[in-house]
Amino acid sequence: GAEDFQDAAEKLVNLGLNEMQSREIVKVAFHCCVQEQGWNPFYAHLLEQLCKIDKRHQFTLRLCFWDAFKELDECLSTPAGRKQVGNVASLLAHSWATNTLSFSLLKPIALDRLGDGATLCLRLAIRG
Numbered sequence: 001g002a003e004d005f006q007d008a009a010e011k012l013v014n015l016g017l018n019e020m021q022s023r024e025i026v027k028v029a030f031h032c033c034v035q036e037q038g039w040n041p042f043y044a045h046l047l048e049q050l051c052k053i054d055k056r057h058q059f060t061l062r063l064c065f066w067d068a069f070k071e072l073d074e075c076l077s078t079p080a081g082r083k084q085v086g087n088v089a090s091l092l093a094h095s096w097a098t099n100t101l102s103f104s105l106l107k108p109i110a111l112d113r114l115g116d117g118a119t120l121c122l123r124l125a126i127r128g
Contacts, residue, residue, distance in 0.1 A: 005042055009049035025058045030064040034087045037054060037080075044094040051100045062105055065092060069109065072117025087119055089124035097128065 012025050026047065033043030051057045068088050075081030095101040106122075114122070 005045035005049055007044055009053060012050065013053050022054070022057075026057050027064060030061065030068075030091070034068065034092050036087060036125070037083065038067040039087055039090045040064050040098060041090075041094070044091050047091070048098050048100045053079070061095070061101060065095075065101075065105060066098070066109070069114065069118040069121070072121055073115035076117050076120070085121050086124060089121045092121065092125035093128045096125070 015021075017025070029047050029050070033040065033047070036043070047061060051061060064102050065088070072085050072088065075084045092101075092105075095105075096103065099102075111122075
């Protein structure tokens, strides 16, 4: 096991995975973060560290957020789903605060066409 997020990131990077497999690490960490019962900053720090080690992970993380924005509307109907919206918002706020991602993440998104779940997520993230 890993001692902390830095150790975990180093171990994951040193697995010798190809680029496709390496992208899956980011997707799995994102998914785990979103599915937690409450906010767990470990995944945010892990993703931040992975993006510092290899900038290509930033693109994969951006894709994860874009996919999540499309799915968040469905999440508002259940308590667990609302926690997912909150977790995505917290991860996004962390990503912006640490310069892991920039606000340019929002550039390709039609903000006027976002659903209620994604809108709530962005409001929560901007409030930090």
